[in-house]
Amino acid sequence: MIRVRIPATSANMGAGFDTLGMALKLYNEITIEETQGKTEIKLLGGELDKNYKENLTYISITKVYDFFNRKYDGFKIDMSETNIPLSRGLGSSAACIVGGIVGANALIGGSMTYMDMLKIATDIEGHPDNVAPALLGGIVTSINDDGNIIYSKVNVKSHFKYAVMVPNFKVSTALSREVLPDSYLREAVVFNISRCAMLISILNNGEDEKLRYVLQDKIHQPYRKKLINNVDEIFLKAKEYGALGEFISGSGSTLIAVLKEEDKNFIASMKLYLNTLKDKWKIIEVESDNQGAVII
Numbered sequence: 001m002i003r004v005r006i007p008a009t010s011a012n013m014g015a016g017f018d019t020l021g022m023a024l025k026l027y028n029e030i031t032i033e034e035t036q037g038k039t040e041i042k043l044l045g046g047e048l049d050k051n052y053k054e055n056l057t058y059i060s061i062t063k064v065y066d067f068f069n070r071k072y073d074g075f076k077i078d079m080s081e082t083n084i085p086l087s088r089g090l091g092s093s094a095a096c097i098v099g100g101i102v103g104a105n106a107l108i109g110g111s112m113t114y115m116d117m118l119k120i121a122t123d124i125e126g127h128p129d130n131v132a133p134a135l136l137g138g139i140v141t142s143i144n145d146d147g148n149i150i151y152s153k154v155n156v157k158s159h160f161k162y163a164v165m166v167p168n169f170k171v172s173t174a175l176s177r178e179v180l181p182d183s184y185l186r187e188a189v190v191f192n193i194s195r196c197a198m199l200i201s202i203l204n205n206g207e208d209e210k211l212r213y214v215l216q217d218k219i220h221q222p223y224r225k226k227l228i229n230n231v232d233e234i235f236l237k238a239k240e241y242g243a244l245g246e247f248i249s250g251s252g253s254t255l256i257a258v259l260k261e262e263d264k265n266f267i268a269s270m271k272l273y274l275n276t277l278k279d280k281w282k283i284i285e286v287e288s289d290n291q292g293a294v295i296i
Contacts, residue, residue: 002032002107003029003030004103006027006029006099006102007025009022009133010022010164012129012217012249014217015196019142020139025286026083028084028099031076032077032078032100035075037073039074039075042079046080058077060100060101060104060120085166088167089251089253090250093125097125098121098134099293101135114135118135118136118142119147119148127144128142133292137289138153141200158208160288161261161287165255166253166284167228167229167279167282168280172251180223191216192217195216198210199214199215220251224251224252228253228255230277234277238266241269242266245257246258267285
């Protein structure tokens with residue numbers, strides 16, 4: 001039996017659309033055991049997954065077994081230890097995929113490289129921006145070069161905290177892609193390239209005072225904001241309460257504010273404000289996870 005802990009992830013971080021991702025200390029845990037009979041998957045609340053062959057963790061496990069040409073009958077999979085909200089832009093699907101791959105690799109003997117695992121994860125997910133930090137931890141830049149996944153972990157000099165604001169409504173990934181335009185003006189592209197490049201430099205140099213300028217975006221956030229109630233007002237309040245910068249997490253609906261490590265007032269102030277809104281919002285203070293998925 002293998003137990004895997006997988007962090008939540010936040011993709012894009014403003015200007016790094018489909019390129020940047022960050023792992024957070026908010027976790028799912030998955031237990032995997034090979035059996036000689038039918039596969040059984042326990043979900044949150046103890047419910048059994050009746051369509052287990054469509055389950056992302058099961059698919060990921062079988063991909064690893066196929067990679068090694070290993071036969072299998074079935075698996076007992078426990079996914080009831082779930083803390084990452086579903087369909088909120090915090091990498092819940094990436095956690096399922098990476099958890100299945102890391103767990104299956106450990107069951108077989110642990111001979112896969114990170115590149116092997118990242119390739120399978122990206123093939124299933126479709127893009128590496130969430131699966132890369134879920135697997136590797138930290139803030140990761142990644143590209144898909146004709147199926148060859150190239151990644152680099154960002155050296156973050158400063159220590160930040162993150163206010164993760166999760167509403168009671170979802171935004172589907174499909175809808176969040178549909179609202180994006182098919183083409184962009186050169187101005188918007190240059191705007192994002194310059195800020196994404198400077199974000200990496202700022203994180204590497206510890207120039208925290210410049211973060212607000214580089215978390216801006218013209219590629220996806222202006223369009224996805226229409227799907228998230230009160231986003232502009234929330235970002236203004238976050239700035240007023242001392243956040244270093246704000247961004248939509250992944251495709252939403254979660255919003256994230258970057259905080260100084262020593263900040264002790266933001267969460268309480270922001271919680272009071274969020275309670276005045278029509279929708280219900282949950283706010284969580286977390287740090288970046290630098291380990292990625294681990295066997296526990």
